[in-house]
Each structure stands twice: as structure tokens, then as C-alpha cells.
Amino acid sequence: MLYAHDTQEALVTAAALVNTGVETEDLPDVPALLAWLDEHRMSGVRRGTRTELVEVQELRDRLHDVWRAGSADAAVPLVNAILADAEARPYLTRHDDVDWHLHVTASDQPLAHRLGAEAAMGFVDLLRAGDFARLKTCAAADCEAVLVDLSKNSSKRFCDTGNCANRTHVAAYRARKRTAG
Ligand SMILES: [Zn+2]
Numbered sequence: 001m002l003y004a005h006d007t008q009e010a011l012v013t014a015a016a017l018v019n020t021g022v023e024t025e026d027l028p029d030v031p032a033l034l035a036w037l038d039e040h041r042m043s044g045v046r047r048g049t050r051t052e053l054v055e056v057q058e059l060r061d062r063l064h065d066v067w068r069a070g071s072a073d074a075a076v077p078l079v080n081a082i083l084a085d086a087e088a089r090p091y092l093t094r095h096d097d098v099d100w101h102l103h104v105t106a107s108d109q110p111l112a113h114r115l116g117a118e119a120a121m122g123f124v125d126l127l128r129a130g131d132f133a134r135l136k137t138c139a140a141a142d143c144e145a146v147l148v149d150l151s152k153n154s155s156k157r158f159c160d161t162g163n164c165a166n167r168t169h170v171a172a173y174r175a176r177k178r179t180a181g
């Protein structure tokens, strides 16, 4: 496996969070946030307040900035700042049916801290491995969604949010057919 399971999960969750704000606002209110947290099996304390929602939306922009940083050198200070602001204190834990794994902040810390610290730890692993380029934006012409390419040969180009790979291939096929005809 390319990266530890919890690293992969942290990065996929970070991309999913960024993508809630790319084209439409998918987290417009507290119930939408709570549903998103359930969908991504995010444990720990939730206040379910407007402030919590705004904090998560602000964090989302900071995570997006890491994707948009353009280089590892530009991404590092952003990641370090997220870690510092989240007051990350990594520790090993096991719970439910998951064996020893890393938690980065205590479960009673604010939601945006926990989401931020976990995403940042995922970025840390990527950056230490020289893999900043795995943070990609979807190659489809009309899609701004981000993705983390965890494929062995770094060949993933399209996001998982829409049907982007398929749409792009169909469009290319039609263009070829037009040229041929
Ligand atoms: Zn856990």
C-alpha cells in the first residue's frame, strides 16, 4: 500500500471537504454539515452550531489553498499553520473495530481543529514523500473539483464527484468523429 490507511482516509476526506465548496455550496447549514460528517464517519464532539459550520467552511478554504499552492515549498507553511492552529497532539488509539491508529487531536477538541489536524497530517505524509503533485485538480474542462491521486503510477486525472472521466472521453470521441466526418 502506498500510504497508511489513516493517511489515505485523511486525504480523501480533505478532498471531499474542499469539494463541498467548489461549484455549489454543499454545506449551507448545520444539518447539511451533520449529514456530511455522518457520511464521512467523523467521530468526536459536534456542537451543531452556526459558528462550528463557519469554522469548517473557513478551514475548507485553507485546505483548498494547499491544493492551489502550486509547489511543495509553497504548501509547507500553509500545512504547518493548520497544524499549529489546530493544536495537534498526535497519539495512538484504538476503538470500535479499528486497531492502533493515529489520532491527531483529542476527540473533545473543536470540529474544525480535528478536521484540520487530520488533513494536515495527511499532507505531511505526502510532502515528506515528495508527493505534492498527487494533490490534483480534475482534468475535465468544466470541473474545478480537487482530488488526491493515490494510484500506484500517479495516473488519476479525474475527480470522483461527477462523471468527469466518462464525460471527457465521450466529448473527445465526438470531436474525433466530427473531424473524421
Ligand atoms: Zn479513530
Ligand SMILES: [Zn+2]
Pocket (backbone or CB within 6 Å): 138, 139, 140, 143, 144, 145, 158, 159, 160, 161, 162, 164
Ligand atoms: Zn471532475
